[in-house]
Amino acid sequence: MRLSADRDTCVGAGMCVLTAPEVFDQDDEQGRVVILDPGVVDERAEAVREAAVLCPAAALTVTED
Amino acid sequence: MNTEVPVPHGLPTERDNGPFNPHSLTARLREARPLSRMVFPDGHEGWMVTGHEVTRQLLADPRFSSRMDLDILHMPIELPGQGEMTEPIPQQPGMFVRMDPPDHTRLRGMLTGVFTVKRMRLLEEHIIQLVERQLDELARLTPPVDLVREFTLPVPSLAICELLGVPYEDRDDFQSKTSRSMDLKLPMEERLAVAMESAEYMSGLVRRKRTEPGDDLLSDLARRDDVSDEELVGIGQLLLGAGHETTANMLALGTFALLRHPEQLADLRANPELMQGAVEELMRFLSIADIGVRYATEDLELAGETIAKGSSVGVSLLAANHDPAKFDNPDTLDIRRNARGHVAFGHGIHQCLGQQLARVEMRAGFEGLLRRFPSLALAIPAEDVKLRTDMQIYGVHELPVTWDEVAR
Ligand code: SF4
Numbered sequence: 001m002r003l004s005a006d007r008d009t010c011v012g013a014g015m016c017v018l019t020a021p022e023v024f025d026q027d028d029e030q031g032r033v034v035i036l037d038p039g040v041v042d043e044r045a046e047a048v049r050e051a052a053v054l055c056p057a058a059a060l061t062v063t064e065d
Numbered sequence: 066m067n068t069e070v071p072v073p074h075g076l077p078t079e080r081d082n083g084p085f086n087p088h089s090l091t092a093r094l095r096e097a098r099p100l101s102r103m104v105f106p107d108g109h110e111g112w113m114v115t116g117h118e119v120t121r122q123l124l125a126d127p128r129f130s131s132r133m134d135l136d137i138l139h140m141p142i143e144l145p146g147q148g149e150m151t152e153p154i155p156q157q158p159g160m161f162v163r164m165d166p167p168d169h170t171r172l173r174g175m176l177t178g179v180f181t182v183k184r185m186r187l188l189e190e191h192i193i194q195l196v197e198r199q200l201d202e203l204a205r206l207t208p209p210v211d212l213v214r215e216f217t218l219p220v221p222s223l224a225i226c227e228l229l230g231v232p233y234e235d236r237d238d239f240q241s242k243t244s245r246s247m248d249l250k251l252p253m254e255e256r257l258a259v260a261m262e263s264a265e266y267m268s269g270l271v272r273r274k275r276t277e278p279g280d281d282l283l284s285d286l287a288r289r290d291d292v293s294d295e296e297l298v299g300i301g302q303l304l305l306g307a308g309h310e311t312t313a314n315m316l317a318l319g320t321f322a323l324l325r326h327p328e329q330l331a332d333l334r335a336n337p338e339l340m341q342g343a344v345e346e347l348m349r350f351l352s353i354a355d356i357g358v359r360y361a362t363e364d365l366e367l368a369g370e371t372i373a374k375g376s377s378v379g380v381s382l383l384a385a386n387h388d389p390a391k392f393d394n395p396d397t398l399d400i401r402r403n404a405r406g407h408v409a410f411g412h413g414i415h416q417c418l419g420q421q422l423a424r425v426e427m428r429a430g431f432e433g434l435l436r437r438f439p440s441l442a443l444a445i446p447a448e449d450v451k452l453r454t455d456m457q458i459y460g461v462h463e464l465p466v467t468w469d470e471v472a473r
Pocket of ligand 1 (some may be wrong): 005009010011013014015016017026031032033041054055056057058059060
């Protein structure tokens with residue numbers, strides 16, 4: 001499973017951080033999404049998928065391998 | 066998708082099905098067609114969205130604008146004086162909720178860093194203290210007291226005043242202005258006039274922040290040279306209004322809902338770790354900022370229907386959040402359900418900027434209130450609680466409560 005985040009479309013709502021805090025964070029300046037640990041994406045697959053669905057700006061893309 | 070349903074003429078704001086459920090008309094619309102035609106009260110032939118999935122599609126679609134200056138944006142609910150609206154409403158600088166990208170992106174981008182999950186966690190401790198102080202004051206009063214006046218309004222007001230750098234002494238003034246500008250009974254012109262007055266107040270404040278900046282959000286913005294004074298005024302008004310009115314009503318209506326569902330309340334008291342999920346569920350269930358509207362900037366397809374350019378599309382977030390296609394037994398308050406995916410904060414690029422602050426305030430507010438007042442009860446019959454069906458943000462006007470013991 002691959003995860004990518006489009007920081008240009010992110011509106012900083014933080015749903016991703018709430019849903020999968022091990023995977024996502026927001027930067028301090030603009031509050032935009034940062035992928036913290038790509039290593040745990042597979043372990044947290046369900047939460048990551050949920051975060052992608054919940055993201056109001058459709059900034060997260062999950063590609064299933 | 067072709068079930069016939071009568072084309073309604075506007076949405077009622079009164080609730081015919083208990084204080085917490087969508088009006089039966091909205092519910093019927095959703096069952097028949099989650100996207101349906103509607104004649105707006107001013108005669109405009111537009112559309113109404115009541116289903117959860119279509120709501121998400123609509124709000125995430127950039128071909129729908131939230132601007133009010135492109136054309137007349139028709140309101141799906143009856144508003145006094147709206148028949149006189151013949152002109153689009155000019156854009157107010159800084160009011161980025163009524164803007165599209167790139168203006169929206171630029172202004173919201175200046176603020177998102179302040180409202181991150183992490184920043185709000187840092188603020189949490191402070192907000193808990195603020196709640197405790199307010200509860201101490203509440204505990205000193207002799208019941209019955211109005212919980213709105215003594216608790217649910219002060220808490221978010223104090224928090225947003227501090228964050229923005231607005232003097233708390235000014236609260237009576239700006240709170241009355243906010244509430245008048247959101248009063249659906251007042252003619253549109255009068256509401257716009259009140260909004261002008263509150264812009265004047267904010268512009269005095271912005272001037273002070275430019276000359277003597279302090280340690281607050283408005284001052285931080287005032288130090289930038291890529292934002293005009295007018296924009297700062299709009300941003301300030303927007304955050305101040307949204308920051309106290311919404312959370313105050315969530316806390317008050319949420320308390321009312323819990324008191325009306327004693328088994329849920331008992332479960333939450335006994336299991337405080339349920340609080341986070343309970344807050345999400347209360348937001349879903351209550352959806353206090355209910356009605357939204359968008360403008361179709363081109364001919365487009367949505368959920369199999371063709372929507373013509375220039376149409377207004379209303380959306381009921383409450384109906385969407387009570388959609389059985391998304392939530393089982395949606396009209397039941399169930400603090401143990403997974404309510405994530407609700408659209409109480411909206412969806413798309415305008416999804417509430419302050420949602421993480423709101424969550425922190427609600428968690429602290431409900432937690433403190435339930436702990437300190439174990440015997441909290443309504444002081445009047447539930448039917449006599451005055452519902453805010455006449456206001457843009459739903460809730461209760463007053464919540465008279467009583468108790469016989471106070472805990473620490
Ligand atoms: S949920 Fe989407 S919009 Fe919100 S911070 Fe995460 S990526 Fe950005």
